[in-house]
């Protein structure tokens with residue numbers, strides 16, 4: 392079966408999807424850099440190249456930089472190896488894949504040793520005398536910055552939440568909160584609000600970011616994101632959704648797929664319609680519910696392990 396090879400943007404512009412306050416966020420982050428020993432950038436492993444805020448590298452590169460590709464549970468181990476090779480080609484070698492939701496936190500346990508190694512490998516400038524290590528956690532919205540901080544606290548301090556976690560992008564609103572995550576060695580992190588590049592000019596990048604939940608769904612439209620997700624799944628021949636929703640076959644028609652999802656999940660709405668034989672009651676699939684369900688399932692890994700880049 393032939394599927395779409397390109398996604399139709401339907402004339403939509405991406406710029407309006409990015410909240411204005413985020414430009415101020417970078418300035419605030421930059422202003423705190425003097426008191427920081429290392430920058431930890433958290434990004435979504437499903438989009439290892441797209442959507443990273445270039446300002447994190449350009450503006451904060453005066454400090455050692457560690458890239459954490461989080462939500463690694465949502466991609467395959469083979470893809471992780473491939474991504475490491477691709478990043479190494481761009482001279483980016485300080486990279487760790489993390490899964491902050493995993494109970495034992497095996498991957499997150501690598502973070503403190505890696506941070507210490509990086510700090511020891513570079514001059515601390517005027518912070519030479521400072522007893523504790525100060526780490527700034529940066530990243531675009533909803534990639535798991537707060538989850539990482541909470542996991543670090545659990546591992547190293549046996550303590551619970553220090554930072555709010557949410558499925559909606561933009562949960563961390565306060566500008567820069569200092570949180571202790573380890574006593575030996577003493578490490579504090581600065582939690583920062585998610586900051587997106589002020590303008591993303593490539594439509595495809597905007598859609599990848601939206602599919603991973605880093606942009607508020609309603610700004611883009613859930614049906615549009617669901618259509619992009621369907622396009623991606625078909626393009627990479629990942630047909631797990633067919634089995635998951637008991638569809639008769641794979642399809643590139645989002646409305647057909649959403650209709651099946653709604654019917655499969657028993658989500659139809661009664662509507663009255665006036666016909667030639669009088670008023671009749673019809674059952675209309677709840678397309679909004681279906682689009683939301685399709686995205687939610689993908690984001691929680693139920694539709695397979697997919698790298699969007």
Ligand SMILES: Nc1nc2c(ncn2[C@@H]2O[C@H](COP(=O)(O)OP(=O)(O)OP(=O)(O)O)[C@@H](O)[C@H]2O)c(=O)[nH]1
Nearest residue numbers: 462490491533534535536537538557561562563585
């Ligand atoms: N599958 C998976 N989900 C994760 C992981 N880490 C975080 N999440 C989920 O991703 C969502 C966002 O997590 P947060 O920790 O609030 O992200 P954040 O970057 O602090 O978000 P902002 O406050 O918007 O900047 C939540 O629903 C988390 O449960 C992970 O490693 N794997």
